[in-house]
Amino acid sequence: MVGETSIESRGETFFLNLRFILIATVFASNAIEPLIGTMGGMHALYMWIFSFHMPLFVLVTGYFARKSLNGSAGRKILMQIGLQYVVFQTLYSLLDQTLFQVNGIHHSFFAPYLLLWFLASHAFWRLLMLGMSKWTPVGQMTFALLAGILVGYLQLDGVWFSISRTFVYLPFFVIGYHFSFAAFTRIYTKWIKITAAAASLLLFFILMNWGVKLPLGWLFGSFTYMQLDRQEWYAGLYRLAIYGLQFIAALAFLGWIPFRASRLTDWGRRTLYVFLLHGFIVRLAVVSGIYSYLGNAVGAAVLLTAAVSLTILLAQPVVKQWLHPLVEPSVGWMMTLQRAVLRRSL
Template sequence: MERNAYFDNAKLLLIFLVVFGHLIQPFISDSKNLGTLYTWIYTFHMPAFIFLAGFFAKGSGNLKYIMKLAKKLIIPYFIFQAIYTGYYFFIGKSDWLTDSIFYPHWSLWFLCSLFCWHLLLIIYRKLPAFVGISLAVFLGTVIGYFDQVGHTFSLSRTFVFFPFFLIGYWVSAEQIRVLKRNSVRVISIIVMASFAVLIYYLPEINSGWLLASKSYSTLGAETLGGFARLSVYITSALMAASVLAWIPEKRYSFTMLGERTLYVYLLHGFIIQYFRQTEFLYMDNFLDFIGFVVISVAIVFILSSKFIVSIWQPLIEISTSKLREYFRRKEDMEDNNMSA
């Protein structure tokens, strides 16, 4: 397996689905087919993303690594929390002022949770894999019974999604390669198709079960919520594995964009929220649906372009290496022109 190509292709597909899911969300109540597609995507796209994040957390566990991670995740969190607050006010979004700096805007919850998952690894990496994963699933299930745990600090999502991160941490590249077997890929098609049919014909599924940010009482399942969450765990695990089985290993011209998914993740909210606030987009027919796909692809390509990365790197990576490289190339070009 070409490690970089496979994982970059996977991250690129998943970030496209994140953007596409956010783009179509305002319209899912108007169409049974669109609602089914939205729910189907949400059964796996964040669990798979988090699984990959765990896979690349092999070096986690020491203080130096945690301090480096704080610079990479916590500082950008505070920066973008402030930027999004100002942006929401600018576009007239009603919930522009949050209750707390620790109540994440938009998709910023992922930065908080990702940092917490690395902290949790300090303890969990000392446990046998099966014991640690079982404990993580238990806590992720129990946490839903506490109404006090929710969006603040992204605590609910941190505990609920942690099993996927921990599985990714323990899984090896050789084990992931098993997904590429023909028998597994055939089964994966059956799994993906079966869940699509179930989602379509079952009563409407509250997206809160997949977003993992609400308590069971809020979701109307105060007593049996734990069993519902376990079923979501099983569904998400099967769906994530099935989708990853079909990720190509070949390197394409666009594969490198998978290295810049954090930029797309943090920046696409500015575009999506503007579309939602201004009601700029509408969906009335299949051609409109194709247009949404094209717009989502364009957003991913633009926000992962070298130009955007160079501009936003100081705020996202707290680094100016891309800008220095740009000016260095510019100076070299000027020197070459003068020499000519």
């Protein structure tokens, strides 16, 4: 029993470390996006990050979801996700129309605003796992892969209800939910980790030289085959190939993640704050006009340094102390209302 607790504790430490490093890559990728059209190095870095960061982020989310999927804890998290979505969908949309004045955005609660797709999909992943609770892990994974491939054939804009990304990334949520850290540590020995990290670097250089041939839309997961201009009957094979790339990229990137507890572990407990707030910073940077001075190697280095530094800043306890009511609003009143409704219905 002690051994199981130790493995569970080490697994939580590892995934908290991973979660913080991933949110840093999310911030960095969003920060450099305005430069990828003019700087080949930034384009390669952007593609490299997208090859692993969302699949792994979904996997981490699935890993932590297994402790709070069912019962009142599961209902509470679903309510909080819903409330967060309403609050930040409203805030981002209002600022877009007033301060940021960004065009081409669907301002609708049925079309998650940019990064908020993750909240909508997280709720759906939890509901889907509840629906598949009586299936075997193999059955769940088979359904997830088939759904991820088949959703691309829908003749619609994949952004609505975050339907495309929900099913495209569902396999990684299932993997995370059933992830065995004990088995992972037996495989990822010191030399395997070093080899994996080296493979991750190699993938970056491959993408730098040949990645321009791969349309970015395939890595986003938000577009259907119709939107990607691939309407052949075998278009699903392209999605399967992307799954292969993402799986390899994710396994390789895990070689960089430390097993030991550190400041990264503590910061990893507050990545939600970085995730929901960093979009405001990136938007402000874009409208400020600062990117006109960053289109060179020095500017890109400054931008990446700022993104990592701000990730650390937003993960500090004081940010949670100040902004907790906004980022993690209380849903106690919703739980009370639910109980009252249930009592009346009985």
